[in-house]
Amino acid sequence: MNVAIIPARGGSKRIPRKNIKEFCGKPMIAWSIEAAQKSGVFDRIIVSTDDAEIAEVARQYGAEVPFMRPEELSNDYAGTIPVIRHATDWLISHDCAVDYVCCIYATAPFIRAEDIIQGLGTLQSQQGDYAFTVSRFPYPIQRALKVSDEQRISMFSPEMFHVRHRILKSRGTMPGNFIGGHPQLG
Template sequence: MKLCVIPARGGSKRIPRKNIKEFCGQPIIAYSIQAARKTGLFDHIVVSTDDDEIAEIARSYGAETPFRRPAEISDDHTGTNAVVKHAILWFQENGTPVDLVCCIYATAPFVQEDYLQLGHDKLIQSDKSFAFSVTSFPFPIQRALKITQNGGLSAFYPEFRSTRSQDLEDAYHDAGQFYWGSAKAFLQEHELFSNQSLPILLPRHLVQDIDTPEDWIRAEYMYKAIHSSI
């Protein structure tokens, strides 16, 4: 069985009610549900939440909410893996074995079914534990600066200050959209950022982390720009 898990707890301090806040015309969680449904890959698309309003909205867009997320994995410090493990175990304890799982974040309005499909295909064709979305940094990380205690600037990597940009190794970061993995890998808590994971490379214009009001505004501008040209 292939399971999609969308974590969406009710508490959000920096952007209140973030997971169901309206984003370009619909609750932001709707984009993740819709992308998952368009793939046709999943036997169950589940929103894991501790919040009745989120659950109701999730069901209205075609997701399932077969359980309420326990309070002990609904606080600020709970990691994604604990939420996914809980969902896998719930299905298994209710008589439905799980083979593959894809966790899609609720605040990922740029997630696309083609990349979800690509992640699925690359994972099942490999012997890896995970396949997840990454994108490249727009500027060489070797040229990163820090502000010192006296208000000045210092290089994180002074050894690269004279190296040409084109000679520096490309660097990538987690795009924060989706994470494919075997149920076994999630349950056994395999290391995500390791050689046991495959990168699904996204273009930078399809990636925006949404943690602050400023992020939200930028994401809406990006979404409108992309869809105005389609």
Template sequence: MPIAIIPARGGSKRIPKKNLRSFCGQPMLAYAIKAAQASGCFEHIVVSTDDAEIAETARQLGAEVPFMRNPSLADDHTGTTAVTVDAIKQLESLGFNSDTYCCIYATTPLLQAVDLVAAFQKLQNKQADYVFSAASYGFPIQRALKLIDGGFAVPFQPENIIKRSQDLEPAYQDAGQFYWGTRDAWLTGKGVFNGSGIAHILPRYRVVDIDTEEDWQMAELLYQALQQHDNK
């Protein structure tokens, strides 16, 4: 069966202790773990962390922490792929083996188990190397503006500024929730975004990147609204 890997380092600077901070009454880390548990997809749900407090919280929530991440892989410049590859190698050295791994971000309170299941099915059915969460941009990126000296606005692509939205090709963003991938794809360094990955599209109202206090507040409002909707 697949193995879930949840990277959760201790040194968040913009939002201190982001992975442990209470989000609508639960540690932020709880949402990724509970979604993985609810999906039923995984034999093991593993948290990769350098932080003892995160490790203890992860275990209390039902995840496994069979190794501690090297601090050299917990700085501001280490990417998701490097952390995932390290986790796979660490797990295999401990006897945890799988053909499929899913990296799930720790700060994903809007993640739903049904999307983990559907994305896994796509990975199997389409024989892709990766399946990742994505969402459409709410406005055509071809009509984006930039500010020059004095705050004056000019278009990035002047040739598209007067075109109708429906005449422009839709664009999508990485939703930053999860990345399903085969073991071989992770370990051989195949990139997710070089044509090897299939996008699993999420509605925009279930996607938020939590990097600032404003992001956090928006995410809580979205989560509460979705909870109220689901409870009706």
């Protein structure tokens, strides 16, 4: 069984209620739920939340909320992996045979069903441990700058200052759309 787990905590500090804030006509979390549904690769789409209003919105858009996330996994310091592990353990303890778990972030409104299909397909065909989205930096990261406590700017890699752009290797980052893997990993 392939399961999508969408973590959606209710206590965001920087943007309060961000998971259900309206974005282009619907709650933010709806975009992730709909992309998971449209992909057609999941047997279940689960939202892990500690918040009744988020749970209600998630159900309105067709996701399951079979449990409420415990308090110790709902604070500012709780990481994604323990949250996904909790949801996966809950499913397994309720007789669900989980083959692949895909964490899709509630705040990823631009994730496309095609990205999910490709990621899960790559994971399965290459028999990897994980698959995740990667965005290429639009500029050479080797020329990145940093700001000191004294508000001074300097290069992370000063030795790269005189290196031609064409020679610098492309780099990427994890934009935080989704991460897929086997349930026993992590």
